[in-house]
Amino acid sequence: MAKTDNRNGPTRRTVLEGGVATGVLLATGIPVGAEPADTVAAAASPTPVPTMPMSLRINAKDLAVELDPRTTLLDALRNHLGLTGSKKGCDHGQCGACTVLVDGRRINSCLTLAAMHEGDEITTVEGLAEGDQLHPVQAAFVARDGFQCGYCTPGQICSAVGMLGEARAGWPSHASADVAAASVALTDAEIRERMSGNICRCAAYPNIVAAIRDAAEEA
Amino acid sequence: MQSFTYERAASAEQAAAAVADRPDAKFISGGTNLLDLMKLEIERPAHLVDVSRLPLNRIEETAEGGLRIGAQVRNSDLAADQRVRSRYPMLSQALLAGASGQIRNKASTSGNLLQRTRCPYFYDRNMPCNKREPGAGCAAFQGFNRMHAVLGASEACIAVHPSDMAVAMSGLDARIETISPGGETRTIPIGDFHRLPGAMPHVETVLGHGEMIAAVTLPLPPPGRQVYRKVRDRASYAFALVSVAAIVEKSGDRVQSARIAMGGVAAKPWRATEAERMLAGAAASNGAFTDAAEAALDGAIGHGGNDFKIPLAKRTMRHTLAAAVESA
Numbered sequence: 001m002a003k004t005d006n007r008n009g010p011t012r013r014t015v016l017e018g019g020v021a022t023g024v025l026l027a028t029g030i031p032v033g034a035e036p037a038d039t040v041a042a043a044a045s046p047t048p049v050p051t052m053p054m055s056l057r058i059n060a061k062d063l064a065v066e067l068d069p070r071t072t073l074l075d076a077l078r079n080h081l082g083l084t085g086s087k088k089g090c091d092h093g094q095c096g097a098c099t100v101l102v103d104g105r106r107i108n109s110c111l112t113l114a115a116m117h118e119g120d121e122i123t124t125v126e127g128l129a130e131g132d133q134l135h136p137v138q139a140a141f142v143a144r145d146g147f148q149c150g151y152c153t154p155g156q157i158c159s160a161v162g163m164l165g166e167a168r169a170g171w172p173s174h175a176s177a178d179v180a181a182a183s184v185a186l187t188d189a190e191i192r193e194r195m196s197g198n199i200c201r202c203a204a205y206p207n208i209v210a211a212i213r214d215a216a217e218e219a
Numbered sequence: 220m221q222s223f224t225y226e227r228a229a230s231a232e233q234a235a236a237a238v239a240d241r242p243d244a245k246f247i248s249g250g251t252n253l254l255d256l257m258k259l260e261i262e263r264p265a266h267l268v269d270v271s272r273l274p275l276n277r278i279e280e281t282a283e284g285g286l287r288i289g290a291q292v293r294n295s296d297l298a299a300d301q302r303v304r305s306r307y308p309m310l311s312q313a314l315l316a317g318a319s320g321q322i323r324n325k326a327s328t329s330g331n332l333l334q335r336t337r338c339p340y341f342y343d344r345n346m347p348c349n350k351r352e353p354g355a356g357c358a359a360f361q362g363f364n365r366m367h368a369v370l371g372a373s374e375a376c377i378a379v380h381p382s383d384m385a386v387a388m389s390g391l392d393a394r395i396e397t398i399s400p401g402g403e404t405r406t407i408p409i410g411d412f413h414r415l416p417g418a419m420p421h422v423e424t425v426l427g428h429g430e431m432i433a434a435v436t437l438p439l440p441p442p443g444r445q446v447y448r449k450v451r452d453r454a455s456y457a458f459a460l461v462s463v464a465a466i467v468e469k470s471g472d473r474v475q476s477a478r479i480a481m482g483g484v485a486a487k488p489w490r491a492t493e494a495e496r497m498l499a500g501a502a503a504s505n506g507a508f509t510d511a512a513e514a515a516l517d518g519a520i521g522h523g524g525n526d527f528k529i530p531l532a533k534r535t536m537r538h539t540l541a542a543a544v545e546s547a
Contacts, residue, residue, distance in 0.1 A: 049222065069225040069267075072254070092255050093322060105295075105324045111251045112325065115225050116269055163320055171299040172315060174455065179311040180304040196455035197319025 054118050058083065059127030069115050074098045076114035077124060085125040085154045089199070096198030099155040099162070100124050106162025108197075125154035128161065137161050137215045146211035148202030156198050160212045163194045164219060186216045221263045228270050231433060232402050237268045239400035239429025246270050246431060248291060249325040251318075252334040259342060261351055271327065275433055278302070284439040287396075290329035290432045294318070294384065297328060307437060309445035309464050313387035316449040319456050329432035332385055332395070332412065333424065336378035336486075337458055339363065349375045350420040364524040366458065369516070369532070371485040376420030377522055380413060380487050381458050387447055388435065389488035390464035390480035396434045397426065404433065413487035420486070441478060443468030448539040449482070450531060459483035461532045467503070467543035474498045474507070477540070479515065484532055491515035494536070503544045505537065512536040 051066045058081065065080055074091075077083040077100070086109055089097035093111040100109045101123040128135035134142070137160050147153045167186050172179040175193035184190065191212050192205070200208060228234030238244045245264035247253055248271045256262035275289035278300050286302060297303060298314035318326065326334075340346045340358040347356035359367055359377050367377040393409045413424055426432075449462040462482035468475040477498040479491040494511035501507040512533040519529045 050224070052225065069223060070220045091258065093251055093319075096319065096321060099321055106321050107325050108251070108321045111254050111322070113225070113247075113250065113254065113267075116247075116250065116271060159321065162324075166295070166299075166320065169299070171295070172304065172311065174312075174315045176315075179298075179308050179315065180301075193455050194320055197321045 052115060054115055056081075056114060056117060056122060057120065058122045059124060060121075065114075067114055069113065071114045072110050073100070073112050073114045073117055073122070074109035077109060083124050083126055086158075087151055087154055089152065089155075094199070095152070095155075096159055097152050097155040099159040099198065101158055101162055104162070104165060106159050123158070125158055128157065135161065136218055137164070137212070140211040140215040140218070141208070144207045144211035144214060146204055146207040147200075148204050152198060152200045152202075156195070156200065156208055159195060159198045160215065163191075164212070164216055167194070167216070168219070186213070188213065191216075220257050221260060221265070223265050223267050225267045225269065228268050228273060231270075231273055231275065231398050231431060232400075234268050234270045234273065235398055235400040235402075235429050235431045237266075238431070241266050242428065244268060248327040248330045249293070249322075250330075251322050251326050252330065256335065259344065261342065261344065270431065281436060285437045288328050288435045288437070290327060290434055292328045293324060294326045294328070294331060295320070295323040297384075298323065306440045307387075307391060307445065309447040309466065310384065310387040310391065310437075312445075312447035313383040313449075313462075313464060316447065316459075316462070317383035328384075328435055331382055332388075332432065332435070334381060335423070337381050338367065338378040341378060350378060350416075350423075353419070353421050360522060362524075364522045366460070366483075367522060367525045368485050369519040369521055369525060369528050370481075370489055371415045371487070372520070373416045373418065373420070375418055376416035376486070378416070378420065378486060379483055380485070382488070383447070383449060383459060383462060383482060385409070385413075386462055386480050386482035386488040387464045388437070389490055390445075390466060390478045391437050391441070392478075394436045394438075395432055396436060397430050398433045399427065399431075400429045406436075409435075409488070410490055416486050423486070441466050441468070441476070443476065443478075444543045446539050446543045448535055448542065450535050461528055461535050463532075463536050463539040465536070465539045465543045467498075467540060469503055469544050472503055474501050474503050474544070477511075479511075479536065479540070481515070481532060481536070484519070484528060491536070493517070498540075505541065508537040508540040509533075511540065 049068050053066050055064050077086050087097035089095035091110045093108040098110040099106050102120050170183050173193045175189045191209050244266040247267045275291040277289050279287045281287050294314050298311045304311045341348045346358040368379045389409050395407045395412050398404050443466045445466045447464045449459050451457040459482045464480045466478040477495050481489040494515040497511050
């Protein structure tokens with residue numbers, strides 16, 4: 001009987017990572033096989049796309065890349081750096097699946113250019129845990145089963161981490177009765193309003209809210 | 220996305236000059252609207268000048284007792300500023316009613332003012348749109364126009380300005396400071412900043428090419444209670460069908476003065492000056508608020524799908540005025 005779960009075969013992730021390796025080789029001009037890279041590039045595209053060098057600091061690592069200026073931060077992460085945790089949902093800032101933290105603040109990585117983030121401290125879902133120790137928000141999502149298919153989850157988690165920081169800083173929201181109040185109580189209504197930039201098509205919202213409530217209380 | 224070159228501006232003057240030098244250049248700051256439009260090739264700049272790191276990110280007290288908000292102050296920082304929250308609460312409320320937490324963390328003060336309409340026909344390159352392609356025609360006029368303008372529109376365009384922030388700033392009589400390529404500056408009252416569509420809906424503001432917003436100044440907070448009320452199709456992260464920013468100053472049971480601006484009804488924040496005039500000295504009563512709302516929507520024209528906005532705007536205004544005096 002054929003083994004259906006072949007752990008040694010190629011997975012979607014290894015295929016993606018293989019593609020990334022090829023892309024990096026082409027982009028950085030390292031010869032592929034015996035053929036000079038410029039020949040390869042010329043064959044692939046008659047008018048070479050201009051690229052620019054940039055250095056990005058991602059999950060406490062400095063990475064040098066050479067990218068087309070059009071590359072969004074999300075595409076840089078997923079297609080060029082092998083960090084496929086951040087997800088592409090709508091690619092228009094409407095779903096939140098691509099949420100990452102830049103200098104501790106949550107943003108949509110699909111709606112910003114990689115080139116605009118040189119010198120910034122970028123944290124993706126891959127950078128939240130301390131070794132095997134999950135970030136408290138990650139642990140809360142596991143404990144509360146805050147997902148079904150999981151596609152929106154990295155964005156939900158990064159967004160929640162950023163949101164909890166905003167709430168700790170006393171930022172009001174549309175759900176706050178008095179915007180001038182110095183502190184905020186994270187009621188479920190507050191959590192839902194503050195997380196409205198993250199869509200879950202499985203509608204795991206009750207458990208997402210519960211996980212974030214737990215993480216807020218624990219902090 | 221069309222290919223472009225990118226540079227990071229070293230100073231405001233240099234940024235203005237870099238854009239002025241090339242007709243196909245644009246400023247980029249938060250990018251939350253511009254990049255979205257570039258992906259759809261509705262915006263096709265060949266050169267981007269990144270102004271997001273210019274030192275225009277402070278909120279400072281002015282000599283007259285107001286606040287000067289740097290063009291690069293993020294929407295989230297502006298909404299969370301304690302001075303804004305206590306002295307201009309309607310501005311915080313408006314900002315917090317717009318977009319999502321992620322977008323507010325990116326979107327700049329200047330970019331919010333300059334954001335473009337979310338008319339579905341502007342976004343759909345298969346449909347005619349005078350704003351996207353002057354002279355092409357307007358698909359919204361006879362189309363799906365639930366979100367569209369009832370005031371100040373033209374046959375060429377019935378799109379609305381999508382900003383909440385700008386509506387509150389209109390009610391607060393904000394002034395917009397700009398810097399031009401030669402280094403000269405000018406100050407534009409917010410009421411004169413956005414243009415009505417007329418025959419040229421693609422020209423949305425009075426800014427020249429290369430003229431850059433440096434700051435928005437709020438005068439001393441006006442007396443009275445401020446309220447921003449937004450009505451939309453879902454509870455969060457949606458553009459306004461109608462919004463009202465109101466500041467009502469009460470004296471006994473009469474209205475001393477009122478300032479009212481509406482969003483979601485026109486191509487610019489719509490100041491209800493006639494309603495303000497009627498309310499000055501009037502009884503702080505539902506009857507007076509109803510009359511003022513009627514006057515504010517006098518001349519409003521629906522286009523089928525958005526007919527409901529006219530009564531909705533009147534009710535929202537009455538409700539907002541009542542809320543402002545109740546808590547005054």
